[in-house]
Amino acid sequence: xxxGFTGAQSTGKSTLLxxxxxxxxxxxxxxxxxxxxxxxxxxxxxxxxGDDVTQLFxxxxxxxxxxxxxxxxxLDRCIIDGYIYTRWLYxxxxxxxxxxxxxxxxxxxxxKKLDVVFYTEPEDVKLVDDGTRSTxxxxxxDIIRLYDEYLNTRHHVFKIIRLKGDxxxxxxxxxxxxxx
Numbered sequence: 001x002x003x004g005f006t007g008a009q010s011t012g013k014s015t016l017l018x019x020x021x022x023x024x025x026x027x028x029x030x031x032x033x034x035x036x037x038x039x040x041x042x043x044x045x046x047x048x049x050g051d052d053v054t055q056l057f058x059x060x061x062x063x064x065x066x067x068x069x070x071x072x073x074x075l076d077r078c079i080i081d082g083y084i085y086t087r088w089l090y091x092x093x094x095x096x097x098x099x100x101x102x103x104x105x106x107x108x109x110x111x112k113k114l115d116v117v118f119y120t121e122p123e124d125v126k127l128v129d130d131g132t133r134s135t136x137x138x139x140x141x142d143i144i145r146l147y148d149e150y151l152n153t154r155h156h157v158f159k160i161i162r163l164k165g166d167x168x169x170x171x172x173x174x175x176x177x178x179x180x
Contacts, residue, residue: 001072001073001116002073002075003029003072003114003115003117003118003178004074004075004077004080005076005078005117005118006077006078006080006084006117007081007120007121007122007147008122008140008143008147009127009133010122010126010127010128010130010133011121011125012124012163012167013076013077014076015167016163016171017031017074017076020074023171025175026072026074030070030074031074031075031076032073032074032075034076035061035065035081038061039054039057039058039061040132042057047085047133047134047136047139048088048089048092048139050085051089051094055085055086055099055103056099056102058085059079059086059102062077062079062110063106063110065078066078066079078110078111078114079106079114080107080117082103083103083104083106084150085143086099086103087146088142088146115159116159116161116177116178117159118160118161118174118177119151119162119163120170121162121164122140122144124164124165124166127140159177161174
């Protein structure tokens with residue numbers, strides 16, 4: 001089973017993944033905790049400062065993560081994030097058209113591998129500076145807009161579950177949604 005979290009920065013994905021890591025219910029699952037920060041660790045600009053090279057590295061990480069042999073794999077971010085952020089960067093003329101087209105094609109291939117996607121609603125979580133993520137409110141709002149458009153217009157071949165409320169409420173929804 002391949003489970004992905006998706007959503008704008010600072011919406012609780014990493015917090016929920018950490019809670020799942022500590023929960024006995026998910027002890028048989030493997031977790032991928034980093035994508036973007038891993039790329040940032042290579043000295044590349046991320047978030048609203050990304051470029052062609054950044055996005056190609058991030059998309060490569062998604063390609064790798066979506067091909068796990070694990071019985072249960074839970075991803076902090078999935079290919080939907082790669083697509084959304086690349087789209088924003090393309091709209092801002094920060095990535096080339098061919099990189100955006102690559103992201104679209106990779107999305108169409110990899111999204112089919114996801115069994116469940118948890119979308120972390122942004123309303124319940126404030127934008128917090130963690131030293132890595134962008135704290136640009138306009139950028140975050142643009143990303144949220146792109147997620148709203150994506151979630152409302154795509155015909156999904158997988159189950160998307162929207163997570164709302166505090167951590168306990170979100171974890172309850174996750175447990176009810178997964179038959180692990």
